[in-house]
Amino acid sequence: MPSIKTITPILGGSYYHIYNRGVNQSTLFFKDENYRYFLKLLSKFLSSYVHFLAYCLINNHFHLAIKVRDSLALNGSTISNEIDIGKLVTNQLKRLFITYALAINVRENRNGSLFNPKFKRKEISDQEYLRLVIFYIHYNPEKHKISNDFRMYRYSSYKALTSHSKTEMDRDTFMPYLMIKRDL
Numbered sequence: 001m002p003s004i005k006t007i008t009p010i011l012g013g014s015y016y017h018i019y020n021r022g023v024n025q026s027t028l029f030f031k032d033e034n035y036r037y038f039l040k041l042l043s044k045f046l047s048s049y050v051h052f053l054a055y056c057l058i059n060n061h062f063h064l065a066i067k068v069r070d071s072l073a074l075n076g077s078t079i080s081n082e083i084d085i086g087k088l089v090t091n092q093l094k095r096l097f098i099t100y101a102l103a104i105n106v107r108e109n110r111n112g113s114l115f116n117p118k119f120k121r122k123e124i125s126d127q128e129y130l131r132l133v134i135f136y137i138h139y140n141p142e143k144h145k146i147s148n149d150f151r152m153y154r155y156s157s158y159k160a161l162t163s164h165s166k167t168e169m170d171r172d173t174f175m176p177y178l179m180i181k182r183d184l
Contacts, residue, residue, distance in 0.1 A: 008121050012085030013070040015053070015124035017133045018093070021061035023113045029059050030108055035155045038062070038100055045096040048072070049089045053130075054137040056156040058144055063137040065124070093119060 010016060022028045029035050035057050042055070042064075049072060053065040068089050071080040079085055101114035124130045138158045141147035151158055 007118070008123050009083070010068060010086035010089050010121060012068050012072075012080070012082035012089075014082070014086075015065070015067045015130060017122045017124060017137070018064040018066060018119060019062060019121075020097070020115050020119040023116055025060050026114075027059050028061065028104075028114060029057060029155075030104070034104065034107075037103065039155075041096050041100055045092045045099070046089070049085070049092055052157070054134045054157045054161070056137045056140045056153070058140060058146060058155075063140060065130070065133050065137055 008016075029038065038057060039055075042052070046052075046066070048069075050066040050068050053067060054063070055065070056063045068085060070085075071078055072085055072088065073079075074088075079088070097115050097119070104114055105111055122133075124133055138156050139150045141153040141156065142150040147153040150156065151162075
């Protein structure tokens with residue numbers, strides 16, 4: 001596993017744990033509507049570029065597990081070069097962070113940076129590590145003593161992955177990796 005000080009490039013077809021926190025560990029999500037807005041932006045900026053495996057939003061940080069798509073159809077052409085896809089995904093993540101930060105700055109009457117300048121990413125290289133990352137992401141609210149039961153936390157993908165409700169989570173493709181039983 002690479003050091004978080006090493007900038008791991010994002011590449012098409014690869015799996016990643018992506019995370020960031022508020023600058024100086026400050027709050028990212030002030031109200032329930034902020035969590036929902038961030039999730040809406042995730043979908044808007046990334047759903048055409050990645051498969052969502054897991055997410056968790058905590059008041060001062062977030063975690064994502066994604067699989068970058070192998071190819072992208074953009075403007076009538078198909079992009080399949082893993083480096084080009086990675087650059088597009090990185091750009092979309094930056095757009096997401098800027099859009100969210102600008103909206104929060106207006107809503108909360110604040111200015112300046114909201115997120116740490118460089119989001120962290122770790123490539124997930126094998127199935128066992130993928131399972132651990134997905135568990136870690138979902139367990140985060142309990143770890144930080146925000147919830148007594150991570151399975152009940154509202155701003156994680158756990159319920160979406162374990163239910164039969166409509167979701168953007170790619171649960172059918174990735175369920176074998178998750179070690180999660182769906183509610184019947």
